[in-house]
Amino acid sequence: MSATSSTVEGQPDTRARLVEAASELFSRQGYAATGVKAVLAAARAPYGSLYHFFPGGKQELGVAAVERGGERYRELLEAAYPPGADVVESTAASFVLAADILEASDYADACPIATIALEVASTDEPMRAAAAAAFESWLKVLEERFTTAGMTEDRAREVAVEIFCLIEGADLLARTARSTAPLQTARRAAVNAVAAGLAASRNERADQGKAAR
Numbered sequence: 001m002s003a004t005s006s007t008v009e010g011q012p013d014t015r016a017r018l019v020e021a022a023s024e025l026f027s028r029q030g031y032a033a034t035g036v037k038a039v040l041a042a043a044r045a046p047y048g049s050l051y052h053f054f055p056g057g058k059q060e061l062g063v064a065a066v067e068r069g070g071e072r073y074r075e076l077l078e079a080a081y082p083p084g085a086d087v088v089e090s091t092a093a094s095f096v097l098a099a100d101i102l103e104a105s106d107y108a109d110a111c112p113i114a115t116i117a118l119e120v121a122s123t124d125e126p127m128r129a130a131a132a133a134a135f136e137s138w139l140k141v142l143e144e145r146f147t148t149a150g151m152t153e154d155r156a157r158e159v160a161v162e163i164f165c166l167i168e169g170a171d172l173l174a175r176t177a178r179s180t181a182p183l184q185t186a187r188r189a190a191v192n193a194v195a196a197g198l199a200a201s202r203n204e205r206a207d208q209g210k211a212a213r
Contacts, residue, residue, distance in 0.1 A: 014045050014049050014053070015049075015053045017044065017045060018039065018040075018045055018049065018050065018053060018061065019061070019064045019065055019068045021039050021042035021043035022039045022043075022061050022062065022064070022065035023065040023066075023068045023069045023072075023112060024042070025039055025042060026065050026066075026115070027109075027112050027114075027116060028109075028115070030115055030116070031062055031115075031116050031119050031120060031127070036057075036058055036061075039061070059124065059126060059127065060126075062116070062120070062126075062130075063126050063127055063130045065116070066113050066127055066131050067130055067133075067134065069113040069116075069134065070112070070113055070130070070131075070133070070138070073111065073112050073113070073138060074134075074137050074138055074141060076097075077094070077142070078141055080093060080097060081094070081141065081145045083145075083148070087145050087146060087149040087194055087198070088195050088198070090145070091163065091190050091191055091194045092187055092190075092191050095167065095170075095184075095186060095187035095190060098110070098167060098171065099174070099180035099183040099184070102171065102175065102180060102183070103180060107174070107175050107178050108175075110171035110172070110175055111168055111171055113134055113135075114171070114172070117131035117135075135164070139157070139160045139161065142156075142163055142164070143156045143157055143160045146159055146194070146198075149198060150198055150201055151197050151201040152201045152204060152205075155200060155201050155204075156197070159193055159194060159197040162190070162193050163190050163193065166186040166190045166193075167183075167190070169182075170182040170183045170186035171183070
């Protein structure tokens with residue numbers, strides 16, 4: 001193998017390390033508070049590699065980090081809501097999982113992009129758009145699971161947004177209080193919301209069936 005081919009093959013790994021390091025550091029420390037040198041050190045990457053892979057510099061890396069964090073959380077949601085599973089039980093389990101992750105990380109790890117999204121939403125349009133797209137992809141997972149379980153499309157959207165807000169808000173409160181109690185409270189509210197959404201959709205379809213006769 002030539003030196004040139006070895007360098008080319010190693011490039012994707014370097015890029016991936018940069019994105020993973022940025023995703024973790026930005027989510028824990030904040031985007032503005034994390035310098036490029038810290039990302040390079042965590043990624044074990046030479047300085048020139050940043051602008052080789054991200055000509056737009058830190059902002060372009062930030063977009064990639066948000067996208068990667070969004071992908072990781074979407075994959076976690078998909079695993080928490082297996083196709084065909086009881087969505088009420090899956091909702092309860094997802095909040096338990098969130099609490100376990102938070103405790104295991106000593107309240108450092110929660111939503112992988114919330115910290116960044118709050119920081120850049122009104123100051124950095126490319127990163128705001130990346131965060132919005134990531135959040136939308138999570139909502140789509142929940143919507144698909146809820147509609148498959150029997151909710152109407154409109155109600156599935158509403159309940160998905162409600163679950164999103166419950167877990168994000170509970171994560172924030174749990175991190176600051178250093179307690180999983182907020183997630184336990186939010187879990188009960190989320191379970192009730194999903195169960196109520198399913199029941200309301202069944203009743204709505206039943207009423208429509210009666211009206212059609």
